[in-house]
Amino acid sequence: MAARWAGGHSGAVLCLGASREGLVASGAERGELALWGGGGVPAGRLQLPPADDVTAVAFSPRCPSRLYASHGAAVVVLDARALAEPVERFQVNEEEINCLAVNEADGFLAAADDSGAIKVVDLESKKACRSLRHSNICSSVAFRPQRPQSLVSCGLDMQVMLWNLQKARPLWTTNLQECETEDNPQSAGQLFNPPLAHSLSVASCGNIFGCGAQDGKVRIFRITGVKFEHELEFKGHSLGVSQVLFMPETYWLLTGGNDGKVLLWDVSGDVGKQQKSPAKSLQRRKAQAPASTKKDGKLNKAASNDHARILPKLTIEHGEKVNWLTCTEINGSRRVLVADQSSSISVYPLPES
Structure with missing residues (x-):
């Protein structure tokens, strides 16, 4: 509640x-x-x-x-x-x-x-x-942790871009619609719900970021040098994903949608394996997990391309279109704060591990 x-x-x-x-x-x-x-x-x-x-x-x-x-x-x-x-x-x-x-x-x-x-x-x-x-509304921009002159952005032109402040042009650009047709060729020409990009968030490591789009999908990208690669995608919302937020010092991702849901995902099984840990606590949790848990939680690119079902760690039936999400600690426990079309803010507890 x-x-x-x-x-x-x-x-x-x-x-x-x-x-x-x-x-x-x-x-x-x-x-x-x-x-x-x-x-x-x-x-x-x-x-x-x-x-x-x-x-x-x-x-x-x-x-x-x-x-x-x-x-x-x-x-x-x-x-x-x-x-x-x-x-x-x-x-x-x-x-x-x-x-x-x-x-x-x-x-x-x-x-x-x-x-x-x-x-x-x-x-x-x-x-x-x-x-x-961007060539259309720019909906979201974020600086990369540990890299003060590097930032990523996304917009309703379906473009996701990597920038460096020393250059006026993007270092790398990906069109989400092209990602969709490459991963699923049968969908070409049938995109009735184009992946307009609404929100992005960069993990604490600075090399992983997530993007939420109008087609209900969340896409995870890995930055390597002056480009980024489409690492993973999953669909958890029946309507557009209005907000994505990596929680501090983890690879846990919060998403909020126009369907009134707030979901928590753990993507550490795949994206964390090639990264320096964003937090010692994350490594401790992974080290303490039994082998079967680590295997079951592993998210890989091949599985996402085969449309394997990735399940959220937590589902919150908020009931109203999500305008914004943030995360903070209150009385020693983590909370997600949700803004919607009302004049109040909803506060939900989050799991500790």
């Missing part, structure tokens, strides 16, 4: 973010922004004028009290210790922003918008230092 955090918003909650210290930020329709502690009581509220929706929030990795929020086509910088008027405001995008990402060094912010542009801002000068582009 979900706990519900209410009282922070009057309209639909559109985005969520969590700091490393456990503070949660939420953005909603008509310029509403709220901060939450672990008890589910609003720790601060702010109405940003004009009444543009707050569509993305991101905490600084280096300074957890610094909060970035997109407000229409603008970005505001706030002090989470005393939520009041923005400390700074800048605008480099021309259309509404869909996603914000800040690199680990807190030197660059990337803002993806409806025009397909990704504006990369130098946070010292607050000026755009690079403009990257």
Whole structure:
């Protein structure tokens, strides 16, 4: 049964973010922004004028009290210790922003918008230092951990791209529709539900990332050098996958869909075997697992191409279209926070192992 955090918003909650210290930020329709502690009581509220929706929030990795929020086509910088008027405001995008990402060094912010542009801002000068582009709406962008000048993006042009800030063009591009026809030639010409890419997330190792798409599938990619390869795919949602989120320091992936489900997947059996462990705890769990468990949990590329059924580790029947997911620790236990079309936030417990 979900706990519900209410009282922070009057309209639909559109985005969520969590700091490393456990503070949660939420953005909603008509310029509403709220901060939450672990008890589910609003720790601060702010109405940003004009009444543009707050569509993305991101905490600084280096300074957890610094909060970035997109407000229409603008970005505001706030002090989470005393939520009041923005400390700074800048605008480099021309259309509404869909996603914000800040690199680990807190030197660059990337803002993806409806025009397909990704504006990369130098946070010292607050000026755009690079403009990257998709041919349609750019829905998601993420910096890679341990690689402050490398980022990945996806959009409604069905493109997934790998970028380096030293270059204006992508290092590598994959079209999800082409992946679909290559893996299943019989599907060519029959794609009534094209894989528009909605969300992506990079694992803590920096070389594995997941992408959720409109066709209900989740695709896992492995980055090697200046390119990435289609490693694995599985379908767990009957409608579009609106959110994907790798949990910190693991290869556990949370997905949220337009079908109202939130699913937890363990993809460590395949993608983890060629990676340095993102956490000692993950290696301990794998070492302690009996041989049969490790074998049963192994996900390989051949199996995915044969449409083998990959089962989620946890299924949450949330019941409403998922707008955003985030994960945080509350009272020593991990929780997934879910934003939907309502004005409240749902909080669900997650397994510990």
